[in-house]
Amino acid sequence: MAKNTTASTTVPDTTWLGRGRHLGSEPERDVRRNLIALKAARVIDDFLDLDPVEAARSTDLYPRDESADPGPGARRVFEVRWHAADDVTVRAQLTTYDPEQRRTDRGGVTWVLAAEAERAWEADWISPATVFWPDSDQVEWDGETVPGVRLRAANRLPKDDDELRRRLRACARQSWFIHVVVHEAMTPDALGSRPVTAFLPPSLRHRVVEHRASPEQALIVDFALKKELGVGIPRGGAVVLPPAPKASGYDAERFTIRNVFLDGTEPTELLDKIKEFDALPWPRPAEAERALARLRQGWHLHTLDEELAHARTMVTTYATALRSMTESCDLYREAAQSALAALAEATGGNGAPRTASPVAAKEDASPLKSLTKTFARFRGPSRQAPEPGVQPESPGQ
Structure with a gap:
């Protein structure tokens, strides 16, 4: 999910983001075996296997915040560091979740993967998915979060109209991957039945989901696409589905291919459209935002x-x-x-505050003294108030 944009609401062009389901019984074991093998072969520099509680409550010197918490239902957290193009460091973090916590009732363990490089991501680099998961058909790690859909397969669209529309709607609204619908003009042979995504570069290959419509589904698939997503598909052609919300720069006509020859040869025009679509600024889902924050703020493998x-x-x-x-x-x-x-200074050095003498205190407290001072202020400075008990002189004396 690497995009050429700097907007905070879109996916940075230095990252690779993915979310899927492992349909087997022991996903963490598959991850450990693959990481051990890749480290022994020096494909990766190092890896770390963390309990989610340990990951959330790390006591090392590095600061943590709420975004570093893997969240409820987390089973394991794996971190890997390797070098792409010899000098570019890549850090990736995979978290597995219990299916009950991820609200899926079709089985499988949900995983979320976030990887970030020191510079813009290149499609020819090794796929982060196959760093954690073995690229083998015997390990079913490539399930989409949408039930019944796989990453490394040409997924047959349902025959039922309602189920067909539900799947297309779910793929557009829930998925983190690029979805492509290909209509078969005629039933292909074994070579033509292979997924066209196999021709894509490694880092893009595991971010594209291919749907296949049989020859007799031409009208119903075209109608369903127009009804649900506002795009159509030509007979014997293909279309790259828009995400919800639509990526900036997406135009249905621009990403519609009129003819796709399913004879085992490389469908160059379709592949070019997928690469062009991948370069658009993708809106960043809220959960992808959290996954990227966990990678940056909750990193342990230093x-x-x-x-x-x-x-x-x-x-x-x-x-x-x-x-x-x-x-x-x-x-x-x-x-x-x-x-x-x-x-x-205030206490005179003896620890007790200085007090006035009893006589002075008594004089200051006299009501007559206070009254006399008050009249003196009104009479001005040239007239002095008489002392108590002294008769003032008369003018004639």
Whole structure:
């Protein structure tokens, strides 16, 4: 799901995102076996197998947030690091979920995969799906979240009209993959029955789901597509289905192919349309947003250089924090000393506050004294109020 865009609501062009179902009984065992084999062959640098509780409650020095939590129903979390094109580091994270928690009643274990490279993703790179899962028909890891649909197969469309419409609607609304409908002009031979997705580059091959309509389904499939998705399909042609909501730049006519020859040869025009569609800015589903956040915020598989660089950063951070605390302590000490000095001055050094003499206190508390001072303010500074008990002089004296 790598896209050429910088908008926050669309899938970054450095990422590969996928969601599917493992239809076998032991998906985690299949992942472990494949990772061990690839590490021994030096295809990958390293991998990590985590319990989801351990992944969510990591106690290492790296910060975590809510986005690092795999969420309810998580069974295992696997992390892998490898190099693409020799010098490009790729980090990928796979989480498996219990089917009950993922609201699927058709069996299988749901998986969510997020991978990110240091630069824009290239279709010729190794598929992240086959890093975690063995690329073997004996391991059924490639089930779509839409029941009855597989990634590595030419999926026959249902004969029933209602079921056909439900499947097309679900594929457009629920899937993270690119869906292509191909109509067979005539019943193909064994070579023509092979999925056309086998001709796609590795990283794109496991992101495309192919649907096949039999020759007699031409009218009903065309009607269902127009009714549900607003696109049609020519007889003997193909169409790349729009996602919901539609990707910016999608045009039904632009992604409709008039003729597809199912004779085992490479359908160049169809493949070019799929690649062109993959380059559109894809809307980022909410769950894909969380998967990408978990990859970035909840990553555990660090290299020694990354650990050393982070340790140095933490030392600098702690030193700065300690220096700030020391400066704060010095300021608090100075403030406390100033407060003690002020208290000593106010108490005369004996710990008790200074008090006025009883006589002075009694004079200050006299009502007559207070009244006299009040009249003195009204009479102005040139007239002095008489002392209590003294008769004022008459004007004639």
